[in-house]
Amino acid sequence: MRFRPADTSFYDLFAESASHLVNGAALLAEMLAEGAAREDIAQRMRDAEHQADESTHNVIRRVNTTFVTPFDREDIYSLASGLDDVMDFMEEAVDLVLLYEVERLPSELANQVEVLQRCAELTADAMPRLRTMKDLEEFWIEINRLENAGDKSYRRILAKLFSGKYEALEVLKLKDIVDSLEAAIDAFETVANIVEQIAVKES
Amino acid sequence: MRFRPADTSFYDLFAESASHLVNGAALLAEMLAEGAAREDIAQRMRDAEHQADESTHNVIRRVNTTFVTPFDREDIYSLASGLDDVMDFMEEAVDLVLLYEVERLPSELANQVEVLQRCAELTADAMPRLRTMKDLEEFWIEINRLENAGDKSYRRILAKLFSGKYEALEVLKLKDIVDSLEAAIDAFETVANIVEQIAVKES
Amino acid sequence: MRFRPADTSFYDLFAESASHLVNGAALLAEMLAEGAAREDIAQRMRDAEHQADESTHNVIRRVNTTFVTPFDREDIYSLASGLDDVMDFMEEAVDLVLLYEVERLPSELANQVEVLQRCAELTADAMPRLRTMKDLEEFWIEINRLENAGDKSYRRILAKLFSGKYEALEVLKLKDIVDSLEAAIDAFETVANIVEQIAVKES
Numbered sequence: 001m002r003f004r005p006a007d008t009s010f011y012d013l014f015a016e017s018a019s020h021l022v023n024g025a026a027l028l029a030e031m032l033a034e035g036a037a038r039e040d041i042a043q044r045m046r047d048a049e050h051q052a053d054e055s056t057h058n059v060i061r062r063v064n065t066t067f068v069t070p071f072d073r074e075d076i077y078s079l080a081s082g083l084d085d086v087m088d089f090m091e092e093a094v095d096l097v098l099l100y101e102v103e104r105l106p107s108e109l110a111n112q113v114e115v116l117q118r119c120a121e122l123t124a125d126a127m128p129r130l131r132t133m134k135d136l137e138e139f140w141i142e143i144n145r146l147e148n149a150g151d152k153s154y155r156r157i158l159a160k161l162f163s164g165k166y167e168a169l170e171v172l173k174l175k176d177i178v179d180s181l182e183a184a185i186d187a188f189e190t191v192a193n194i195v196e197q198i199a200v201k202e203s
Numbered sequence: 204m205r206f207r208p209a210d211t212s213f214y215d216l217f218a219e220s221a222s223h224l225v226n227g228a229a230l231l232a233e234m235l236a237e238g239a240a241r242e243d244i245a246q247r248m249r250d251a252e253h254q255a256d257e258s259t260h261n262v263i264r265r266v267n268t269t270f271v272t273p274f275d276r277e278d279i280y281s282l283a284s285g286l287d288d289v290m291d292f293m294e295e296a297v298d299l300v301l302l303y304e305v306e307r308l309p310s311e312l313a314n315q316v317e318v319l320q321r322c323a324e325l326t327a328d329a330m331p332r333l334r335t336m337k338d339l340e341e342f343w344i345e346i347n348r349l350e351n352a353g354d355k356s357y358r359r360i361l362a363k364l365f366s367g368k369y370e371a372l373e374v375l376k377l378k379d380i381v382d383s384l385e386a387a388i389d390a391f392e393t394v395a396n397i398v399e400q401i402a403v404k405e406s
Numbered sequence: 407m408r409f410r411p412a413d414t415s416f417y418d419l420f421a422e423s424a425s426h427l428v429n430g431a432a433l434l435a436e437m438l439a440e441g442a443a444r445e446d447i448a449q450r451m452r453d454a455e456h457q458a459d460e461s462t463h464n465v466i467r468r469v470n471t472t473f474v475t476p477f478d479r480e481d482i483y484s485l486a487s488g489l490d491d492v493m494d495f496m497e498e499a500v501d502l503v504l505l506y507e508v509e510r511l512p513s514e515l516a517n518q519v520e521v522l523q524r525c526a527e528l529t530a531d532a533m534p535r536l537r538t539m540k541d542l543e544e545f546w547i548e549i550n551r552l553e554n555a556g557d558k559s560y561r562r563i564l565a566k567l568f569s570g571k572y573e574a575l576e577v578l579k580l581k582d583i584v585d586s587l588e589a590a591i592d593a594f595e596t597v598a599n600i601v602e603q604i605a606v607k608e609s
Contacts, residue, residue: 064606077603099561100568155302162303168371168574172581175375197280200267358505365506371574378578400483403470 010070011131013059017083018124020052024090025117028181031094032110038098045094052087056080070130075198082191083123089184090116093177100173106160111153112181115146119188122146126195136199143192150185154178213273214334216262220286221327223255227293228320231384234297235313241301248297255290259283273333278401285394286326292387293319296380303376309363314356315384318349322391325349329398339402346395353388357381416476417537419465423489424530426458430496431526434519434587437500438511444504451500458493462486476536481604488597489529495590496522499583506579512566517559518587521552525594528552532601542605549598556591560584 027045030036059080063073070076097105126139157178161171230248233239262283266276273279300308329342360381364374433451436442465486469479476482503511532545563584567577 060602060606064609073607074603095561099565155298159302162372162376164372168375169568169570169577171372171375172574172577173568197277200263201276203267358501362505365575365579367575371578374575374578399466400480403466404479406470 010059010062010076011128013055013062014079014083014130015124015127017052017055017059017080018120018127020048020055021083021086021090021120022117022124024048024052024087025113025120028090028093028113029110029117031097032105032113042094042098045091049087049091052084056084071198071202075194075201079191079194079198082187082194086120086184086187086191089180089187093180093184096173096177096180100176102173102177105177106157106174108153108157108160109178109181112150112157112178112185115150115153115185116181116188119143119146119185123188123191130195130198133199133202136195140192140196143188147185147189150182154182154185213262213265213279214331216258216265217282217286217333218327218330220255220258220262220283221323221330223251223258224286224289224293224323225320225327227251227255227290228316228323231293231296231316231319232313234300235308235316245297245301248294252290252294255287259287274401274405278397278404281397282394282401285390285397289323289387289390289394292383292390296383296387299376299380299383303379305376305380308380309360309377311356311360311363312381312384315353315360315381315388318353318356318388319384319391322346322349322388326391326394333398333401336402336405339398343395343399346391350388350392353385357385357388416465416468416482417534419461419468420485420489420536421530421533423458423461423465423486424526424533426454426461427489427492427496427526428523428530430454430458430493431519431523434496434499434522435516437503438516438519448500448504451497455493455497458490462490477604477608481600481607484600485597485604488593488600492526492590492593492597495586495593499586499590502579502583502586506582508579508583511583512563512580514559514563514566515584515587518556518563518584518591521556521559521591522587522594525549525552525591529594529597536601536604539605539608542601546598546602549594553591553595556588560588560591 024045027041027048031038031041059076063069063076096102122139122142126136129136129139158175161174161178166174227248230244230251234241234244262279266272266279299305325342325345329339332339332342361378364377364381369377430451433447433454437444437447465482469475469482502508528545528548532542535542535545564581567580567584572580
């Protein structure tokens with residue numbers, strides 16, 4: 001076994017990044033509720049996104065100024081931007097709801113948002129385990145399972161959108177929002193893949 | 204010249220992965236025929252996609268358990284996921300045809316599918332040549348040429364879709380399908396680029 | 407400080423690549439003018455794109471034949487393809503205007519094109535500074551700022567497209583064009599991120 005006197009605070013920074021995603025996913029869930037204060041939620045989402053940006057920059061700044069890193073610099077960089085991507089897609093979804101002035105969101109979006117909430121919690125739980133590289137496999141397996149479930153929800157929503165019940169312009173708007181949520185779920189899968197790659201290298 | 208006593212079965216696994224793509228591209232061609240048994244084809248496509256997933260996981264499992272790999276671990280990982288991406292996009296195309304309940308597919312899709320079939324054959328032929336790293340240049344040059352031809356077909360189909368002959372909702376549906384095929388072709392180009400990068404490093 | 411007797415002409419090749427982007431962004435600006443000779447501009451754009459391809463291939467050829475490179479081979483490869491991606495998206499935008507036979511382009515596109523012109527100039531200015539790795543931080547900071555401004559323009563245009571003033575098919579066409587411009591801006595940000603990563607490693 002190797003001993004590496006590395007700056008351990010990277011784990012804290014990744015945990016911090018992931019905690020913003022838990023927050024962001026909760027805001028998405030709020031957004032779906034009937035009579036939700038959308039402007040207010042969008043503002044809190046923007047704040048969460050700014051905080052996530054801060055966390056990402058803190059990671060990158062520390063990579064630049066730390067001599068020994070706990071794992072490859074490039075993997076730290078990938079993981080930080082992977083977490084950042086999730087937040088960007090979640091913020092995009094909330095943003096588009098306001099931008100497109102969508103009145104009613106299809107109830108099926110709730111399934112995608114539940115997947116996002118579960119992915120965010122699992123990711124926040126997994127980040128501290130990077131320290132020991134133990135018990136990470138269940139993380140990426142479960143994220144992959146959730147991504148599959150999310151994909152099924154996504155396809156059900158698409159079938160509904162194109163069933164003829166919605167006008168073309170409404171389909172365009174809703175599809176953009178649903179695509180953002182799907183992209184956020186896929187971005188969690190990318191995070192899980194990066195964690196898997198790091199674990200593989202370090203094992 | 205270097206001597207590397209590496210686990211050679213990676214080449215077999217990549218050849219296996221590529222053979223699933225030959226199968227998938229043939230199913231796409233079947234799908235285009237008038238009166239095709241779409242449900243049945245879609246089921247066989249899902250099976251092909253599961254087998255491709257298996258191959259990908261076999262590669263990754265072997266990377267994790269092999270001490271000396273024939274080329275960089277990360278390149279093996281990239282190539283495996285590159286091949287997997289092609290299959291995902293081909294399955295997506297078939298899936299959307301059923302999901303959107305598209306009655307008639309524009310005949311121009313046949314050109315894209317021919318490009319995919321040719322790319323799949325070339326890739327399946329090239330994988331065993333990774334062993335010697337010989338005669339690979341013609342592979343990536345030809346894939347790039349095919350990708351250019353595919354791009355021309357893609358643009359012709361877009362022009363037709365937007366010519367005013369189709370309703371907006373039909374355009375939306377067909378564009379998604381055509382985009383999946385185009386993404387599959389682009390994913391072959393990514394595979395060719397990864398092979399080029401590996402060959403460059405090893406030469 | 408390290409001394410590296412490396413082939414310095416990589417800097418010239420990157421500067422050459424970036425100069426094609428300055429040219430391409432200027433052609434986009436021409437395209438927006440009332441009564442622009444679109445066919446002629448599209449032809450010059452295709453020429454610029456071919457030249458950019460040449461530059462990219464020159465970089466890759468040189469990576470293959472040079473023993474000592476000024477920085478990591480993979481980073482050279484990433485930077486070359488990053489610059490190439492920008493050109494591809496700019497050409498795509500011009501191409502779609504003709505392909506979709508769009509009569510009138512919304513005036514808001516000018517903001518996106520201004521961002522692209524500024525990004526292209528900054529990138530062309532920054533490439534020679536890779537030689538000394540000095541004064542590059544201002545480059546990536548400014549590109550990130552411009553990308554944010556571009557994002558605001560993009561969202562304003564989307565709001566207009568979906569406001570109900572445009573027919574669904576027209577929205578589809580214009581959105582594709584606006585998305586290409588946005589993708590070009592994002593590709594500049596990716597270039598800036600690659601430059602940042604190179605600078606981090608070399609510092």
